[in-house]
Amino acid sequence: MTETSRRTVLAGAGALPIAAGLALPRGARAQGAPMKIGLLSDMSGPYRDLNGPNSIAAARVAIQEMAPRINAELLVADHQNRPDVGVNITRQWFDRDGVDMVLNLAASSVALAVSDLARERNKVAIATSTATSDLTGRACNANTIHWVYDTYMLAKSTGGAMVRAGGDTWFFITADYAFGHALERDTANFVRNAGGRVVGAVRTPFPGTTDFSSFLLQAQASRAKVIGLANAGTDTTNCIKQAAEFGLARRGIKLASMLMFISDVHALGLETAQGLVCSASYYWDLNDRTRAIARRIRAGVNNDTPVTMAHAGDYSATLHYLKAAAEMGAAAAKADGRAVVARMKAMPTSDDAFGEGTIRADGRKMHPAYLFEVKSPAESRGQHDYYKLLQTSAADDAFRPLAEGGCAMVRS
Incomplete structure (x- = not known):
């Protein structure tokens, strides 16, 4: 068994061509060598639910939609939130298995390392479950695209709303790696710019922290009005549960x-969650199109996990990548990752998850952002009916201005 297949979560998913066996009319399938997509994510740790089997199902939906125009195969691996593991898997995919694009990436530390490897090998990296805004800033490159959300968008939307509501003193509980650092940095900047103060912060080991009681007590002792949780996944849920206790x-x-x-x-x-405020770029119940793609993704899984914005991103990014590869032709797309990314940037995006959008020169995928409040049990009308919309930010307002990111590809 190879190192990749040992880390694959679903039996056999690590190297199976998942486009095989789809019900299509005779002669409808595109011919030629398949585009190979590697879905690299946290499949067993704190970010499993927001990625995991639903991410695989989402990528499969996109591959199925594009099957008449271009062949594609999907490989899946678990990077365990470790950059060294993620880079080793990706290097094997690129150098031995002929993978053309790596998707999802999750942990920011993994995404930054894999993005650099994609640049070296002239492959494509698309981060759909990664937060650090550095991917389109100091670490930008011509082989990487950042989909769905980033720390700037989250900080501006959620952080700004909290300060306007009177939360002008902050204490941060921060996951101690690239994502947490970037999220704390970007949020702190918005807090200060709005006239607030950061009165303290503590960094928690990642992964592996489950008891946040001492950190919450430090935050309480600071007398801050707001505790900013610069973490995600089970770290976030554990913090919220323990804060309630x-x-x-x-x-x-x-x-x-x-x-x-x-x-x-x-x-x-x-x-427990009612009244919490959060930002997202996708919610399954926004409109008919978002509801439709959620149904298609959930049809491919056997769980009760809602479709997250990361799952939506896996679908959307895979679809647009395959559209660009189909226009270029598989041979040309496989030969030059930078050319594929350039083609993706030149084409407007359109899909059921995010609607219409674009990709900027720095690799930032542009679409609106939404501020939500979690409903009370009495307000919820059924399965996964959890959010009420507070405000919508247009893409240009939601994400960092192109000229402010420090991306070397952007001409001043």
């Missing part, structure tokens, strides 16, 4: 979950 809300302390997925709300339950 300590009764921080009764003491007037607000929690700001800077990156909370609908899968986190699902795990917490509405009784």
